[in-house]
Amino acid sequence: MKDPYQILGVSRNASEQEIKAAYKALVKKYHPDQYQDNPLAEFAEEKMAEINTAYDAIMQERRNGTQSYSSYDSSSSQSYGNDYAYDNNYGYSSAGFDSVQIRRVISSGNITQAEQMLENVPVSARNAEWNFLKGNVAFSRGWLEEAYGYFSEACRLEPGNAEYNAALNHMNAQRGGYMQGNAYNYNRAPSGADSTLNCLSTLCIADCCCECMGGDLIRCI
Amino acid sequence: MFGYVRPYKPFLRMCEYEGYRSIYCGVCKTIAREFGELPRFSLSYDVVILALLDMGIHNIELKAEMQHCIVHPITRRNIAVSEGLEYSANAAVILLYHKLMDDRNDGRGIEGFLSSAAGTAVRGAYLKARKRYPALARQVEKQMKAQTALERENCPSTDRACEPTARIMQAVFSGLTDEPEQRKQLGRFGYFLGRYVYLTDALDDLRRDSAKGRYNPLLSGIASGTVTDGDFARAADRTAFSVSMSLGQLAEAYCRIDIKMYKSILDNIVYLGLGNVFKQVKDETFRKKDKERNIKL
Numbered sequence: 001m002k003d004p005y006q007i008l009g010v011s012r013n014a015s016e017q018e019i020k021a022a023y024k025a026l027v028k029k030y031h032p033d034q035y036q037d038n039p040l041a042e043f044a045e046e047k048m049a050e051i052n053t054a055y056d057a058i059m060q061e062r063r064n065g066t067q068s069y070s071s072y073d074s075s076s077s078q079s080y081g082n083d084y085a086y087d088n089n090y091g092y093s094s095a096g097f098d099s100v101q102i103r104r105v106i107s108s109g110n111i112t113q114a115e116q117m118l119e120n121v122p123v124s125a126r127n128a129e130w131n132f133l134k135g136n137v138a139f140s141r142g143w144l145e146e147a148y149g150y151f152s153e154a155c156r157l158e159p160g161n162a163e164y165n166a167a168l169n170h171m172n173a174q175r176g177g178y179m180q181g182n183a184y185n186y187n188r189a190p191s192g193a194d195s196t197l198n199c200l201s202t203l204c205i206a207d208c209c210c211e212c213m214g215g216d217l218i219r220c221i
Numbered sequence: 222m223f224g225y226v227r228p229y230k231p232f233l234r235m236c237e238y239e240g241y242r243s244i245y246c247g248v249c250k251t252i253a254r255e256f257g258e259l260p261r262f263s264l265s266y267d268v269v270i271l272a273l274l275d276m277g278i279h280n281i282e283l284k285a286e287m288q289h290c291i292v293h294p295i296t297r298r299n300i301a302v303s304e305g306l307e308y309s310a311n312a313a314v315i316l317l318y319h320k321l322m323d324d325r326n327d328g329r330g331i332e333g334f335l336s337s338a339a340g341t342a343v344r345g346a347y348l349k350a351r352k353r354y355p356a357l358a359r360q361v362e363k364q365m366k367a368q369t370a371l372e373r374e375n376c377p378s379t380d381r382a383c384e385p386t387a388r389i390m391q392a393v394f395s396g397l398t399d400e401p402e403q404r405k406q407l408g409r410f411g412y413f414l415g416r417y418v419y420l421t422d423a424l425d426d427l428r429r430d431s432a433k434g435r436y437n438p439l440l441s442g443i444a445s446g447t448v449t450d451g452d453f454a455r456a457a458d459r460t461a462f463s464v465s466m467s468l469g470q471l472a473e474a475y476c477r478i479d480i481k482m483y484k485s486i487l488d489n490i491v492y493l494g495l496g497n498v499f500k501q502v503k504d505e506t507f508r509k510k511d512k513e514r515n516i517k518l
Contacts, residue, residue, distance in 0.1 A: 181475065
């Protein structure tokens with residue numbers, strides 16, 4: 001399990017009030033209602049579950065007075081010192097612009113206003129978060145090429161960010177021909193543009209056939 | 222619409238194929254009945270998906286009769302006579318008129334004259350349809366102006382170039398229902414279908430547009446004059462990504478539309494037909510006559 005303190009973005013010696021505030025802010029940010037028709041819906045759902053588990057764990061721990069950090073996966077929290085402020089990770093205020101505010105405007109559907117706010121951010125402060133939000137604005141418009149460009153840039157600037165990666169992966173899957181609800185056999189009928197998925201499914205099917213006959217084409221499938 | 226929205230025939234059942242054709246004929250006859258003979262002659266198969274969705278979400282059962290029609294004077298054809306064709310017929314007339322006006326604006330010589338003459342002839346029909354669906358007609362008029370402006374400034378962004386067509390199709394499809402949530406999903410479906418249609422058309426016309434010096438967003442980065450095979454392949458690859466992303470988004474909206482009937486034909490169009498047409502355009506086989514003869518089983 002990941003360090004619950006890291007998940008909530010608070011230091012270990014944070015007060016209960018600070019923890020609650022951080023928890024509330026994160027719930028607001030990842031609430032499923034804000035992610036309807038959004039490429040990040042699934043990610044937000046996972047994130048919500050993670051946040052809830054982390055919060056429960058910390059509260060439980062504090063009530064019991066036990067702190068068993070050793071059980072947490074510390075490799076993923078190495079960048080996390082004892083008393084790092086939490087705003088680095090989630091773009092709260094540290095970015096030189098109010099990303100929380102802009103996120104709220106985007107999820108309220110006021111794309112023009114969000115765009116305006118993003119345009120007002122000085123060029124020097126346009127970091128990964130800024131690119132990600134620009135990508136979201138373009139995406140809401142249906143301007144997919146532009147969105148793809150901004151999401152790629154966000155991921156390039158901050159490679160480890162799960163949220164940015166989720167958005168880019170989602171678009172990459174569709175770029176490769178993924179269509180939700182497609183029940184047709186990829187390799188039989190001609191499909192859109194790319195052949196990566198076709199090859200994959202051909203392989204899987206070939207593997208299944210071989211398995212039926214007692215052999216195995218690919219061991220791991 | 223331009224004929225890019227069609228099913229992948231080898232995967233249609235015979236009854237689905239018959240139904241599909243009868244709906245096309247039904248829309249065509251409806252246009253003849255309401256607007257006269259003239260506008261029906263350039264009706265493309267694209268309109269069928271609209272009628273299918275109309276019937277599919279409103280639970281309208283298809284009824285077809287063997288009838289004569291003046292387009293096929295010798296044999297009788299199976300023609301849909303049920304409800305759910307009227308909106309599609311009106312939308313087709315509105316789109317046809319604007320397509321003719323658009324052709325007139327960028328065509329010169331005989332092409333320009335013909336589309337201008339046809340436009341004048343269809344104008345009466347257009348005004349009638351416009352009276353019936355004023356909001357749709359207004360939106361189409363507005364987006365056609367935006368289209369002209371984009372062409373004038375030679376807009377290099379494909380996202381922006383797609384916007385007017387996408388918005389028109391958004392208006393067309395969201396007009397199928399009054400229920401807000403479904404309207405939204407149908408609108409999204411229409412938006413990305415419009416994007417698909419525009420991109421496919423742009424690639425299909427790439428060589429012709431370049432030769433005639435017309436605007437085409439995919440020509441940006443290609444030296445004016447002739448499009449080499451390499452140029453075409455590069456533009457096609459780039460467009461393929463954009464089309465795939467549009468179809469991915471289209472599928473997400475499609476899954477949220479509450480379709481009660483004809484799902485199998487619609488699935489065929491959405492998941493197989495669109496991709497297949499784009500592939501043909503990309504391979505430059507779309508305009509060839511025997512493109513669907515080479516069937517793998």
